[in-house]
Structure formats: structure tokens, C-alpha cells
Amino acid sequence: MGAKILSGKQLAQEMREEMKQETLALKEKYNIIPGLAVILVGEDPASVSYVTGKRKACANIGIYSREENHPADMSEEKLLSLIKKLNNDPKIHGILVQLPLPDHIDETKILYAINPDKDVDGFHPFNVGKMMIGEDTFYPCTPHGIQQLLVRNDIPIASSHIVIVGRSNLVGKPLAAMLMQKKEHANATITVCHTRTKDIGYFTRQADIVVAAIGRPNTITEEMVSEGVVVIDVGVNRVEDSSKERGYRLVGDVDFEKIGQKASAITPVPGGVGPMTITMLLHNTIKSAKRHIR
Numbered sequence: 001m002g003a004k005i006l007s008g009k010q011l012a013q014e015m016r017e018e019m020k021q022e023t024l025a026l027k028e029k030y031n032i033i034p035g036l037a038v039i040l041v042g043e044d045p046a047s048v049s050y051v052t053g054k055r056k057a058c059a060n061i062g063i064y065s066r067e068e069n070h071p072a073d074m075s076e077e078k079l080l081s082l083i084k085k086l087n088n089d090p091k092i093h094g095i096l097v098q099l100p101l102p103d104h105i106d107e108t109k110i111l112y113a114i115n116p117d118k119d120v121d122g123f124h125p126f127n128v129g130k131m132m133i134g135e136d137t138f139y140p141c142t143p144h145g146i147q148q149l150l151v152r153n154d155i156p157i158a159s160s161h162i163v164i165v166g167r168s169n170l171v172g173k174p175l176a177a178m179l180m181q182k183k184e185h186a187n188a189t190i191t192v193c194h195t196r197t198k199d200i201g202y203f204t205r206q207a208d209i210v211v212a213a214i215g216r217p218n219t220i221t222e223e224m225v226s227e228g229v230v231v232i233d234v235g236v237n238r239v240e241d242s243s244k245e246r247g248y249r250l251v252g253d254v255d256f257e258k259i260g261q262k263a264s265a266i267t268p269v270p271g272g273v274g275p276m277t278i279t280m281l282l283h284n285t286i287k288s289a290k291r292h293i294r
């Protein structure tokens with residue numbers, strides 16, 4: 001493995017230490033305890049495990065967290081009234097609705113109902129719009145985590161050609177918007193690829209940085225990248241592995257072993273982008289609480 005491993009796990013730990021100091025200072029100087037409400041509807045195992053991770057992360061750095069666990073048949077009306085209640089709760093600075101929601105609930109309607117001032121996921125169209133025009137806002141956690149990984153590992157973003165494979169509203173699109181801004185930690189030239197792109201390798205071979213946010217193992221292969229490229233692997237995929245007790249292991253979207261020989265730096269899966277996503281959620285919750293400093 002010639003590439004430097006960009007450990008999100010390690011960076012997340014460092015950033016969470018900094019945040020711990022911030023929450024301590026907020027409490028001591030202003031008597032403010034940042035508060036995050038996490039709403040989970042149903043018992044999807046992956047969602048339950050994400051929510052547990054968020055609760056532990058909050059507890060570790062001094063954020064008050066409130067879990068709102070509700071059965072899968074919760075009505076849309078009830079969920080909307082819960083959000084309204086949390087919008088008006090002074091102890092809560094951030095509201096997160098764990099996605100996906102059951103089919104009978106309109107996800108867009110729910111995300112619109114969250115007060116944009118408490119939208120720590122950065123999914124409300126008001127905040128998405130602010131991000132697009134380069135205003136300060138709650139940046140969506142995964143793209144923001146990727147930006148921090150690059151910045152804090154001294155990987156130049158300005159003037160780099162960044163090729164993003166994937167155009168979801170969660171990762172690809174907001175990342176493109178953030179990194180193309182005319183501001184600090186941005187100013188990149190961006191190419192976005194997707195399923196209708198003719199020859200993805202043609203673009204990725206020209207990249208200084210490749211970001212894979214696809215959701216399919218081994219989509220980015222060795223011959224699709226150039227020597228010295230930086231690779232950020234956002235994908236989290238389960239592949240069967242009988243040697244593991246649980247019967248599977250997690251891999252990203254890129255051929256980690258082979259690309260690792262060619263790249264100058266690469267994120268592992270797990271331990272790369274994942275821990276950064278939760279870290280930026282904590283960051284947004286503290287940012288929201290700080291707006292209450294008088």
C-alpha cells in the first residue's frame with residue numbers, strides 16, 4: 001500500500017476533543033448545553049445502529065441528546081406534531097429525522113417541517129439554497145466531513161480537478177456545490193458523473209481527487225485513476241464473507257487494494273468518511289446552540 005491512509009476515525013477523534021472543550025466553555029460561560037433530538041420511526045436495524053452511534057457520540061462530548069423512538073405505523077400527522085413540539089423546545093438546538101422513513105410518510109413534507117434554524121442535517125431547502133449561493137449555513141454532514149478530511153490533511157482543494165461519481169441530494173450534489181464556491185476551502189473545478197455518463201474512466205483519470213459516492217462495490221477500478229490521485233470512498237456496501245461471524249464485511253465503492261498502490265492518499269471503509277459524518281452533525285448542533293449566546 002503506497003497511499004497515505006486518510007483516517008476519518010482519527011481525525012474525528014481529534015475534532016471531537018476540540019468540541020468537548022467547546023461544550024464545556026458554552027456551559028461554563030453561558031449555561032448553554034447543546035441539545036439534539038433524534039427521531040426514529042420503525043426499527044430498521046441499520047437506522048437503529050446509526051441512532052445508537054449518534055447517542056454515544058453526543059454523550060462523549062457533552063451534547064444533550066433526546067431519542068424519540070416511534071413505531072413504524074406512526075402517522076404522518078403525529079410525526080409532524082412531534083416536529084412542531086421540538087421546533088419550540090428551547091432545550092433542543094438540532095432536530096434529526098433518521099431516514100429512510102416508512103413509505104406512508106412523505107419524507108419531503110417532514111424535512112420541510114423542521115425549523116431551518118434547527119436543521120442540523122442541512123437538508124431543508126432553505127439551507128440547501130443558502131449553501132448553493134455560498135452563505136453560511138448548516139452544511140450537510142457527509143459532504144462537510146469530506147471537505148474537512150481534505151482540509152485537515154493538507155490536500156489542496158483550490159484549483160484541483162475533483163471528479164465526483166454520484167449525484168444524490170445527500171452526497172454528490174451538495175459536495176459539488178460546496179467545493180465549487182468562490183471561498184476558502186473550495187475553488188475547485190468539479191466534474192460530476194452518474195449512471196448516464198458515457199465513460200466515467202475518461203473523467204476520473206483526469207482527476208486530482210476522485211470522490212466515489214455510488215453504493216456499489218468495485219465501481220472505481222485501478223485503470224480508472226491516475227498515479228498520485230487522492231481517493232475519497234464514501235460508499236458503504238455489505239459483501240458476503242463467511243470468514244466473519246456476521247457473514248459479511250463492509251467495503252466501499254473503490255478497489256481499495258489496487259488503487260491503494262497507485263493513489264497518493266485514500267480513505268478506508270470503514271473508518272474513513274463515516275466517522276466524519278457524525279462529527280459534522282455534532283459540529284452543527286454546537287453551531288446551532290452558539291446562536292443562543294447573548
Ligand code: NAP
Nearest residue numbers: 166167168170171194195213214215234235236273274277
Ligand atoms: P444514492 O442516492 O443511491 O446515489 C447513488 C449515486 O450513484 C446516483 O447518483 C447514481 O446515479 C450513481 N451511480 C450508481 N451506480 C453507478 C454506476 N455504476 N456508475 C456511475 N454512477 C452510479 O446513494 P447515496 O445516498 O449518495 O450514497 C452513496 C453511497 O454512500 C452508499 O453506499 C451509502 O451507503 C454511502 N453513504 C455513506 C455515508 C457515510 O457517512 N459514510 C453517508 C451517506 C452515504 P444516478 O443518479 O444516475 O442514478
